[in-house]
Amino acid sequence: MKEILVPYNNQVTGHDCLLTTKDKTSVCKVRHQKEMDFYQNMDQSLAHFTPKFQGVIDVTVTDDGKGYCRFETLWNDTILDKHSLHRDYILDRDANDEKIAYRSADPVQLERENGFRSNDYTRDQKFEESKILQDTGQNPWVDRVHRIGRHVKYIGRTIPYIVLENISANFERPCILDLKMGTQIHDLDCPREKQRKHVAKNKLTTTCTMGLRLCGLQVYECGSYHCRDKYYGRGLSEDGLHENIKLFFSCAKENRPEVLSIISDKIYKLRKAVSVLDGYRFNGTSLILMYEGCGNTTADANIAYRADARVVDFAHSSICTPRDQEGPDSGFILGLDNLLKSIEKFRC
Numbered sequence: 001m002k003e004i005l006v007p008y009n010n011q012v013t014g015h016d017c018l019l020t021t022k023d024k025t026s027v028c029k030v031r032h033q034k035e036m037d038f039y040q041n042m043d044q045s046l047a048h049f050t051p052k053f054q055g056v057i058d059v060t061v062t063d064d065g066k067g068y069c070r071f072e073t074l075w076n077d078t079i080l081d082k083h084s085l086h087r088d089y090i091l092d093r094d095a096n097d098e099k100i101a102y103r104s105a106d107p108v109q110l111e112r113e114n115g116f117r118s119n120d121y122t123r124d125q126k127f128e129e130s131k132i133l134q135d136t137g138q139n140p141w142v143d144r145v146h147r148i149g150r151h152v153k154y155i156g157r158t159i160p161y162i163v164l165e166n167i168s169a170n171f172e173r174p175c176i177l178d179l180k181m182g183t184q185i186h187d188l189d190c191p192r193e194k195q196r197k198h199v200a201k202n203k204l205t206t207t208c209t210m211g212l213r214l215c216g217l218q219v220y221e222c223g224s225y226h227c228r229d230k231y232y233g234r235g236l237s238e239d240g241l242h243e244n245i246k247l248f249f250s251c252a253k254e255n256r257p258e259v260l261s262i263i264s265d266k267i268y269k270l271r272k273a274v275s276v277l278d279g280y281r282f283n284g285t286s287l288i289l290m291y292e293g294c295g296n297t298t299a300d301a302n303i304a305y306r307a308d309a310r311v312v313d314f315a316h317s318s319i320c321t322p323r324d325q326e327g328p329d330s331g332f333i334l335g336l337d338n339l340l341k342s343i344e345k346f347r348c
């Protein structure tokens with residue numbers, strides 16, 4: 001079955017533009033062999049903490065003749081089986097829900113199907129620290145990825161993508177925090193020069209001391225989103241990071257304290273799982289924390305308990321034999337411990 005994939009609205013950071021299926025149950029990311037290997041070979045104890053890996057698809061990128069990119073794929077039976085039993089039904093439901101489309105020629109302009117046009121952006125424009133999303137309905141990082149226009153180089157080509165469970169699919173107004181984990185971000189086989197750059201950058205950020213760095217966030221509050229990006233995150237001190245974690249949970253703490261217990265509990269469980277995985281290195285991964293921003297009371301238990309924590313982005317991770325890499329990933333565990341401490345501090 002053919003399907004047009006559309007840009008994913010809730011991307012808070014990242015290099016390439018993530019796509020989503022029209023039913024929004026999956027996201028598609030340009031395939032990196034290392035990431036795919038990780039998903040396929042990781043220990044099953046991690047399955048609860050990562051998006052489900054649903055397969056690989058080929059995406060053909062073309063110019064639709066009206067100045068926009070068209071991302072088209074042909075689902076094969078293997079993926080359909082794993083993917084969704086109700087796919088046909090859901091596809092129809094959201095058929096008119098495409099809010100944005102990527103320009104094919106001049107990625108500086110971004111036009112959405114709802115008529116909103118952000119024609120005053122330039123490629124060099126710096127991001128504001130905090131930006132309200134009310135008008136656009138999407139994280140400004142999606143605009144940035146669009147402006148950089150990496151997708152343009154794919155026009156006329158067929159590119160392999162991996163298909164992952166969309167971890168924000170069950171949220172109406174997802175509050176999302178992306179924390180880059182660990183004290184080492186680079187790959188074990190990354191070129192020396194690049195390693196040096198990463199190490200220098202880490203020293204200036206909370207990565208080195210805390211095993212944690214803010215990479216992006218969006219918080220829904222009073223009808224709009226507040227967003228922060230990775231450049232903002234790089235400038236944070238330890239106290240600054242703590243304040244931002246507090247800000248991320250501020251709405252939940254007041255109205256739905258269960259969110260904090262659900263997320264802390266999952267982080268504890270993740271720590272337990274990771275601490276026995278000898279030889280695993282989660283370099284460059286992100287821990288994504290999420291809760292439902294919609295509704296302000298605990299009256300609706302269905303909404304009150306919607307919260308989750310998952311690890312994504314395994315493009316630089318590795319699974320070595322304990323002989324090559326001794327012990328679990330201590331930098332990753334340090335990050336989890338500091339995150340738990342930070343949550344505990346403002347929870348009381």
Ligand SMILES: Nc1ncnc2c1ncn2[C@@H]1O[C@H](COP(=O)(O)OP(=O)(O)O)[C@@H](O)[C@H]1O
Pocket residue numbers: 010011012013014015016018027029051164165166167168176178216286288312313314315
């Ligand atoms: N499975 C997923 N479901 C929902 N959102 C995702 C998923 N994977 C990634 N994202 C979103 O996309 C962002 C970037 O993803 P990531 O895999 O880190 O890309 P990159 O390799 O370009 O850094 C994340 O911060 C998150 O907002």
Ligand SMILES: [Mg+2]
Pocket residue numbers: 013014015284286313
């Ligand atoms: Mg990433």
